[in-house]
Amino acid sequence: MSRHERIVIVGIDGVPCGLMKNLSDEGVMPNFRELRKDGVFTKMLSSIPEVSSVSWSSIITGKNPGEHGVYGFTDIIKGTYTLSFHHSSNLKAPTFWQKNESKKCVVVNVPSTYPAQKINGVLISGFVSPDLEKAVYPPSYLEELKSLNYKIDIDSEKGHKSRRLLFEELFETLKLRRKVSESLWEQIAWDIFMIVLTGTDRLGHFLWDAYENKNHESHTEFLEFFRHVDEFVGSIDSRLEENDSLIILSDHGMESIETNMNVNVCLANEGYLVLGDNPKKGYNDIKNGTKAFALEPGRIYLNKEGKYPRGCVKGRDEDRLIEDLVDLFSRLERNGKKVMKKVYRKEEIYQGSHLERAPDLVLLSNSGFNLKAGLHKQQLFEEGSFTGKHTQDDAFLYVRNRENLSIVPEEPSVEDVITILDKQIEGE
Amino acid sequence: MKAHNADKTCWNCPAAIFKGNVDFRACGQSKEGLKKFKEDKQIMIECERRPELGYFDPSITFEECPEWQMTEYGYLLKNMRVMILGIDGYLGWTLALKLGSLGCKVSGIDNFFRRNCVKEKGSHSIVPIASMSERLQAAKEVLDIDIEFRNIDILDRENLARFMKEVKPEAIVHYGECPSAPYSMVDCDHAIKVQYNNVIGTLGLLFLIKDIVPESCLIKLGTLGEYGSPLTGRPLFEGIFPSDAVLIWDNREWSLGGELTPRDPVSFYHVSKVQDTFNVYEACKYWWLRSYDVMQGVIYGTYTEQVAADERLRTRLDIDEWFGTVVNRLVAQAVLGMPLTVYGEGEQIRGLIALEDAMECMVRLISSPPEPGQYDVVNQVSGLHKVSELAETITEVSTEKFGRYTKIQRLENPRVEADIHPFEVVSQKLPNMLGFRPKVSLEKEITRMLELLTQPEIEERIRKVSNTIMPRTWWSGEHKETRVLEIYEPGAKRVEGYEPKLIVGEPEKQMLEKVKVKIPVVS
Numbered sequence: 001m002s003r004h005e006r007i008v009i010v011g012i013d014g015v016p017c018g019l020m021k022n023l024s025d026e027g028v029m030p031n032f033r034e035l036r037k038d039g040v041f042t043k044m045l046s047s048i049p050e051v052s053s054v055s056w057s058s059i060i061t062g063k064n065p066g067e068h069g070v071y072g073f074t075d076i077i078k079g080t081y082t083l084s085f086h087h088s089s090n091l092k093a094p095t096f097w098q099k100n101e102s103k104k105c106v107v108v109n110v111p112s113t114y115p116a117q118k119i120n121g122v123l124i125s126g127f128v129s130p131d132l133e134k135a136v137y138p139p140s141y142l143e144e145l146k147s148l149n150y151k152i153d154i155d156s157e158k159g160h161k162s163r164r165l166l167f168e169e170l171f172e173t174l175k176l177r178r179k180v181s182e183s184l185w186e187q188i189a190w191d192i193f194m195i196v197l198t199g200t201d202r203l204g205h206f207l208w209d210a211y212e213n214k215n216h217e218s219h220t221e222f223l224e225f226f227r228h229v230d231e232f233v234g235s236i237d238s239r240l241e242e243n244d245s246l247i248i249l250s251d252h253g254m255e256s257i258e259t260n261m262n263v264n265v266c267l268a269n270e271g272y273l274v275l276g277d278n279p280k281k282g283y284n285d286i287k288n289g290t291k292a293f294a295l296e297p298g299r300i301y302l303n304k305e306g307k308y309p310r311g312c313v314k315g316r317d318e319d320r321l322i323e324d325l326v327d328l329f330s331r332l333e334r335n336g337k338k339v340m341k342k343v344y345r346k347e348e349i350y351q352g353s354h355l356e357r358a359p360d361l362v363l364l365s366n367s368g369f370n371l372k373a374g375l376h377k378q379q380l381f382e383e384g385s386f387t388g389k390h391t392q393d394d395a396f397l398y399v400r401n402r403e404n405l406s407i408v409p410e411e412p413s414v415e416d417v418i419t420i421l422d423k424q425i426e427g428e
Numbered sequence: 429m430k431a432h433n434a435d436k437t438c439w440n441c442p443a444a445i446f447k448g449n450v451d452f453r454a455c456g457q458s459k460e461g462l463k464k465f466k467e468d469k470q471i472m473i474e475c476e477r478r479p480e481l482g483y484f485d486p487s488i489t490f491e492e493c494p495e496w497q498m499t500e501y502g503y504l505l506k507n508m509r510v511m512i513l514g515i516d517g518y519l520g521w522t523l524a525l526k527l528g529s530l531g532c533k534v535s536g537i538d539n540f541f542r543r544n545c546v547k548e549k550g551s552h553s554i555v556p557i558a559s560m561s562e563r564l565q566a567a568k569e570v571l572d573i574d575i576e577f578r579n580i581d582i583l584d585r586e587n588l589a590r591f592m593k594e595v596k597p598e599a600i601v602h603y604g605e606c607p608s609a610p611y612s613m614v615d616c617d618h619a620i621k622v623q624y625n626n627v628i629g630t631l632g633l634l635f636l637i638k639d640i641v642p643e644s645c646l647i648k649l650g651t652l653g654e655y656g657s658p659l660t661g662r663p664l665f666e667g668i669f670p671s672d673a674v675l676i677w678d679n680r681e682w683s684l685g686g687e688l689t690p691r692d693p694v695s696f697y698h699v700s701k702v703q704d705t706f707n708v709y710e711a712c713k714y715w716w717l718r719s720y721d722v723m724q725g726v727i728y729g730t731y732t733e734q735v736a737a738d739e740r741l742r743t744r745l746d747i748d749e750w751f752g753t754v755v756n757r758l759v760a761q762a763v764l765g766m767p768l769t770v771y772g773e774g775e776q777i778r779g780l781i782a783l784e785d786a787m788e789c790m791v792r793l794i795s796s797p798p799e800p801g802q803y804d805v806v807n808q809v810s811g812l813h814k815v816s817e818l819a820e821t822i823t824e825v826s827t828e829k830f831g832r833y834t835k836i837q838r839l840e841n842p843r844v845e846a847d848i849h850p851f852e853v854v855s856q857k858l859p860n861m862l863g864f865r866p867k868v869s870l871e872k873e874i875t876r877m878l879e880l881l882t883q884p885e886i887e888e889r890i891r892k893v894s895n896t897i898m899p900r901t902w903w904s905g906e907h908k909e910t911r912v913l914e915i916y917e918p919g920a921k922r923v924e925g926y927e928p929k930l931i932v933g934e935p936e937k938q939m940l941e942k943v944k945v946k947i948p949v950v951s
Contacts, residue, residue, distance in 0.1 A: 085483035130447035156456025282487030
């Protein structure tokens with residue numbers, strides 16, 4: 001079998017397999033329709049929890065969270081209750097560009113790669129990246145990005161202010177992303193090129209109803225945005241050479257929100273979580289007597305003695321408490337509908353040497369229930385301004401390998417992407 | 429007992445650098461609303477002092493943070509970088525030593541405006557003060573304090589900016605203003621000089637803070653005189669109406685809660701302070717700066733532990749008609765046996781605070797910064813007194829303890845002010861939210877002053893400039909002597925007029941909670 005020259009990975013954040021299928025069938029995404037004729041297009045399982053930081057970390061390392069150590073966008077600083085945000089140094093497993101140091105890689109906008117670490121090639125971090133200055137490696141590319149007014153992400157506050165601004169932000173960010181990728185494509189003699197589009201996820205959160213409802217006033221604009229995404233995919237494809245490989249994928253799916261459910265309210269209502277009255281203290285407002293608390297979206301941590309400042313759960317009581325919590329969440333219903341699809345104990349889903357940071361339980365909700373972990377909320381179920389939420393079982397994966405389509409497993413998950421990539425690198 | 433600032437969090441800490449507003453509901457980030465607390469989003473900070481923490485949410489309390497260390501005035505940021513504008517002045521120098529002794533890294537600017545103005549009057553500080561270089565050397569020798577000083581005019585923004593970038597102050601105490609009502613009323617040139625220095629100096633400073641140290645807290649010296657003394661007896665709230673204040677007119681009613689209270693300045697100097705108030709208030713609103721506006725009562729006294737530690741560390745004490753505040757002036761007169769001068773009826777009521785107490789208040793304010801965008805006001809007084817009663821107390825102490833008997837004289841009042849007026853001052857924040865309890869009684873500080881001022885060398889210095897005490901600056905613009913209306917024996921004059929009222933009790937809890945919502949966060 002011939003060796004592939006180059007590999008391109010295009011991430012389309014937060015897009016379910018069904019949407020890609022429908023929009024390509026319906027002619028909104030003609031380029032993707034053409035690609036489907038020539039490769040494997042399948043559903044893919046996302047990570048648990050189904051959030052971008054965890055999922056993309058699994059995609060770029062091929063590991064489960066127990067091995068790469070990333071369980072969400074946030075964590076608690078050891079020995080405190082202070083909420084910390086993901087830092088690229090928290091990723092404990094090597095990425096494909098670290099494992100293949102001899103390959104020149106361009107990596108653009110992959111979530112949770114901030115601050116940008118050293119790479120043989122170029123890396124521009126994705127969400128969450130507070131400062132562009134620290135989001136670029138090598139720093140010599142910073143000036144170019146600044147001159148383009150490059151945006152790491154849409155400004156979500158603008159999205160809240162007006163729908164018009166939301167679309168302006170989405171189109172502008174996509175345009176810049178394309179411009180930067182085309183520039184890097186030409187400037188660098190790369191072996192692997194990875195770019196992630198995240199506007200699709202933001203649009204899904206804000207306006208999933210505009211996708212599902214053809215009469216929605218923003219339905220046309222929703223489709224227009226995906227038309228642009230498809231044009232971007234087409235432009236990438238048009239520049240590929242015969243032996244180049246192409247992978248297109250999402251990190252998780254999206255569906256409509258029926259209601260938001262505040263996990264910490266559930267814990268507080270049942271007496272597992274005791275909070276003070278100062279929201280500004282965040283998790284530092286956790287009081288004595290707390291047995292468990294939740295981080296976004298549905299990660300439950302036992303307040304273990306010795307692990308947290310006001311930890312009170314003793315080792316001998318942990319199993320019993322876990323049982324109680326599994327029972328509590330498994331029974332939870334709204335209007336006769338079970339809220340949880342599954343309540344996972346950490347050992348059921350995570351394996352590896354970084355389990356000490358893992359949540360003790362992870363909640364996976366049923367369709368329509370959007371799990372949130374706001375601390376000082378009052379209502380167990382409440383409406384919100386968003387209409388789309390992540391799904392775990394219908395991300396998508398497309399692989400074009402003209403010679404061997406069997407490199408894609410039958411039911412792939414985000415952790416399998418690296419194996420496919422490795423096989424292509426090796427020229428299986 | 430828990431320290432007053434134990435529950436403050438990174439929201440209040442100048443080391444917290446606000447980096448992003450993350451919306452996990454939309455998986456989006458924003459630079460907008462960066463310093464605005466909202467339950468549905470996550471604010472991300474970096475700690476300038478603890479970079480090892482990475483990015484985190486601003487929720488660590490002072491009590492839990494190792495950078496905030498317990499002192500007798502509550503938690504104080506370890507080696508806190510405090511810049512004092514006007515560090516050579518009566519208060520600036522005293523505070524520099526106090527903060528230095530608490531472990532703060534003190535820096536400051538001064539262009540010796542005050543020394544020059546007093547010289548212009550033909551007077552001098554009756555307590556001899558060392559040159560700045562001698563002061564700095566003595567601070568090091570005696571108290572082991574290093575003070576970073578620059579001779580910079582507050583109006584010289586280029587050099588001030590350079591110094592601020594170098595120091596990166598975490599708190600800025602703004603004493604860099606001309607603090608004299610009579611000086612601003614001498615003539616057109618003096619009025620312009622005062623307003624230009626004070627208003628433009630402060631406005632420029634606000635821009636520099638925005639650009640260089642936006643998380644730093646500005647502790648700005650205002651004056652109780654900004655409020656005037658309303659003849660209706662309306663209480664002088666702490667800058668902002670409490671939540672239950674209402675305006676009734678035409679059978680209709682509006683809440684005044686959260687609005688700035690009326691200002692009624694009584695000189696062009698006071699006008700400059702009022703203009704500052706508005707500029708600072710707006711800057712907090714536009715740029716999420718944070719500030720305490722300190723409505724300080726008339727300050728008096730000579731003592732703090734640090735300035736008393738060595739002759740070279742003493743702070744200045746002025747008694748001339750321009751810069752001598754009422755108690756300081758009257759005590760100096762008592763030393764010489766001159767009749768103590770009161771203006772008009774002498775029934776004017778003033779809020780007072782002793783130097784030592786005022787310095788403690790400033791430390792407590794520095795230790796308890798407001799949140800981003802929060803403009804807050806404190807009325808910094810420890811007691812209210814009628815001027816004629818002050819004269820009585822001073823002559824009583826000087827007679828009984830120092831054998832220096834004086835009479836009291838009433839002069840024509842060169843100012844445009846009510847001689848007789850009601851006066852009710854609310855000062856609830858310092859005692860209830862910042863843990864301040866006055867330690868120095870009027871009698872105690874007068875005694876300490878007389879002990880110092882009756883030293884022969886200082887008495888001689890008072891005598892040399894005693895001709896500068898009598899007021900010659902008329903608000904009317906006339907240039908003439910003030911004539912004596914009456915000279916009387918202490919105790920001979922019947923006290924009339926209104927009784928002052930100082931409200932220091934804890935505000936009702938319900939009201940406080942409302943205030944918390946309505947007042948501090950300017951959105």
